[in-house]
Amino acid sequence: MRIVVDAMGGDYAPQNVIAGVVEAVKEFNVTIVLVGDEQQVRSHLAKYSYPKEKIEIVHATEVVGMKDQATDVIRKKRDCSITVGVNLLKEPGYDAFISAGNTGACVAAATFFLRMIEGVDRPGIGLVIPQLENGVSFLIDVGANTEPKPEHMYQYGQMARVYAQSVLGKKDPTVGLVNIGEEEGKGSGFEKQAYQLMQDKLPCFIGNVEPNEIFVGKADCIVATGFVGNVIIKVTEGVLESASKLIKREVKKSPFAMLGALFMLGALKKVKKQADYSEYGGAPLLGVNGIVMISHGRSTPKAIKSAIRSTMREVDHKILDKMRSAVVGTQV
Amino acid sequence: MRIVVDAMGGDYAPQNVIAGVVEAVKEFNVTIVLVGDEQQVRSHLAKYSYPKEKIEIVHATEVVGMKDQATDVIRKKRDCSITVGVNLLKEPGYDAFISAGNTGACVAAATFFLRMIEGVDRPGIGLVIPQLENGVSFLIDVGANTEPKPEHMYQYGQMARVYAQSVLGKKDPTVGLVNIGEEEGKGSGFEKQAYQLMQDKLPCFIGNVEPNEIFVGKADCIVATGFVGNVIIKVTEGVLESASKLIKREVKKSPFAMLGALFMLGALKKVKKQADYSEYGGAPLLGVNGIVMISHGRSTPKAIKSAIRSTMREVDHKILDKMRSAVVGTQV
Numbered sequence: 001m002r003i004v005v006d007a008m009g010g011d012y013a014p015q016n017v018i019a020g021v022v023e024a025v026k027e028f029n030v031t032i033v034l035v036g037d038e039q040q041v042r043s044h045l046a047k048y049s050y051p052k053e054k055i056e057i058v059h060a061t062e063v064v065g066m067k068d069q070a071t072d073v074i075r076k077k078r079d080c081s082i083t084v085g086v087n088l089l090k091e092p093g094y095d096a097f098i099s100a101g102n103t104g105a106c107v108a109a110a111t112f113f114l115r116m117i118e119g120v121d122r123p124g125i126g127l128v129i130p131q132l133e134n135g136v137s138f139l140i141d142v143g144a145n146t147e148p149k150p151e152h153m154y155q156y157g158q159m160a161r162v163y164a165q166s167v168l169g170k171k172d173p174t175v176g177l178v179n180i181g182e183e184e185g186k187g188s189g190f191e192k193q194a195y196q197l198m199q200d201k202l203p204c205f206i207g208n209v210e211p212n213e214i215f216v217g218k219a220d221c222i223v224a225t226g227f228v229g230n231v232i233i234k235v236t237e238g239v240l241e242s243a244s245k246l247i248k249r250e251v252k253k254s255p256f257a258m259l260g261a262l263f264m265l266g267a268l269k270k271v272k273k274q275a276d277y278s279e280y281g282g283a284p285l286l287g288v289n290g291i292v293m294i295s296h297g298r299s300t301p302k303a304i305k306s307a308i309r310s311t312m313r314e315v316d317h318k319i320l321d322k323m324r325s326a327v328v329g330t331q332v
Numbered sequence: 333m334r335i336v337v338d339a340m341g342g343d344y345a346p347q348n349v350i351a352g353v354v355e356a357v358k359e360f361n362v363t364i365v366l367v368g369d370e371q372q373v374r375s376h377l378a379k380y381s382y383p384k385e386k387i388e389i390v391h392a393t394e395v396v397g398m399k400d401q402a403t404d405v406i407r408k409k410r411d412c413s414i415t416v417g418v419n420l421l422k423e424p425g426y427d428a429f430i431s432a433g434n435t436g437a438c439v440a441a442a443t444f445f446l447r448m449i450e451g452v453d454r455p456g457i458g459l460v461i462p463q464l465e466n467g468v469s470f471l472i473d474v475g476a477n478t479e480p481k482p483e484h485m486y487q488y489g490q491m492a493r494v495y496a497q498s499v500l501g502k503k504d505p506t507v508g509l510v511n512i513g514e515e516e517g518k519g520s521g522f523e524k525q526a527y528q529l530m531q532d533k534l535p536c537f538i539g540n541v542e543p544n545e546i547f548v549g550k551a552d553c554i555v556a557t558g559f560v561g562n563v564i565i566k567v568t569e570g571v572l573e574s575a576s577k578l579i580k581r582e583v584k585k586s587p588f589a590m591l592g593a594l595f596m597l598g599a600l601k602k603v604k605k606q607a608d609y610s611e612y613g614g615a616p617l618l619g620v621n622g623i624v625m626i627s628h629g630r631s632t633p634k635a636i637k638s639a640i641r642s643t644m645r646e647v648d649h650k651i652l653d654k655m656r657s658a659v660v661g662t663q664v
Contacts, residue, residue, distance in 0.1 A: 238544030263592025
């Protein structure tokens, strides 16, 4: 298996990316193709010992920064690591692409150069999220498509179901729609139309999922607009961060509480680990003609390694073939 | 001061409402007008001792349930407690209305019978939310208007500023817009238009607030669409609930952790109290020609009492007059 990794993507690139890649090739049966400034990549790689034949380098002269326009990858910076990396997937022998760089740029490049699979109009970014009782669920879209049409929501439901079935190993995954009320007929006109379409065409559709039910295992696949999905993950991140800061502040005020926290350390770590969906390492971009994984801009080496492992799972499960055959013929 | 309270609104009405009202009249300088089924209200009141002259009853024959259509208050059930209560505000001597009943029905009744104040097109529900470092902020809209226009967002910014200034005592409150990116030009076409309008017309506008920044004091007033605002508060509720369940579960697995939790009890309670925005008791409905407060359907007697206290503060600060004079003349 050969996975292309954007060496220049992310807030701590290339160092974190390369550290994660080195760990991955030592541990997994995979060859990594690093795309980026060859000189920089070589000088970072020189710090590590690893099986040399398992890391290849493809030179790219440009880098897309976090502040660049997403469409720069198509128009202005065609020799950037994202564009070069995505285009490698069109050649035989390259199985997937991973980037921790500019998310919008990854979506634009993948959509433009790889095109969509038949039956899907817009790409969506999925995210595996922990459930309190019931393993994990799959939330889509978390930010690729901020102005979707109702039929896109239905297509996300289809793709999420394939993903949950093959990659997450769920037998007969259910699909729910994020809405601000449980009953049919809640939300705006958009939600009503999406609800109707999914109810008519998805046999596994279980109806609305309220935002406070995202983490309680109500549905295996949870469909939201890119805007709302993004709000959900960012609010979750913010609340957990604020709550843990508050706890730390309160605990510091009392020696008894500090002692208590010490005893609870193990339990708190387990909770943190379960809540930390960056453990999964990345978010798959679904709908394009290629396996593309988007990692967090602040990815640690461990997150990069996790993203490689998750991507390998997608390749192993032939997720792209499965998606193509499941989604074809289900158009509105 | 005379405040009208919907005796029949909420999952535990009339008992929780009446228990809260009795506590309030004992403690505060206020007269409460309970609207609802007179016989039921009297039989519940009979259980308590309280200053009799401080609670009046106005009979209403019907009740709007949580599953009823919002517009039933206007069309079918014109003698329900919400409609009767809201209409009392049109008579002299009634200062405000509080209901823990069907939110949509309260919004519909208030909008239809009280009409909007000049310069505001749609009502919005605000919510006082805790900030990690900086007291509280004011989030609007959390669910009244799920399909707003950009100018509604600007109007919410105006009203929030008046509220934060007069009721929350902030000197020169800042206003931010919820968006999935910090820079201008992020989000969908709707967000871009709202951003432009607020930047042009609100001197206190500080730009976008990302959903992970809602609780870190970035802005005093945070404006969102009703859909997104509702998602924010429900995700927050869900995450805190899931996190505390997870902690409890992990703690139960180890006697050391249980001992630790015991030591930390005080600290954990403080955190819970700070995170619990139901402490405030209700969410003001802004934009209508009357002071209306919407309480949570699951309100405890304590929450009802808090809602009465918050509403008294609004009346004391003449919030309605201030809003009328601040918003008039600022139309797009």
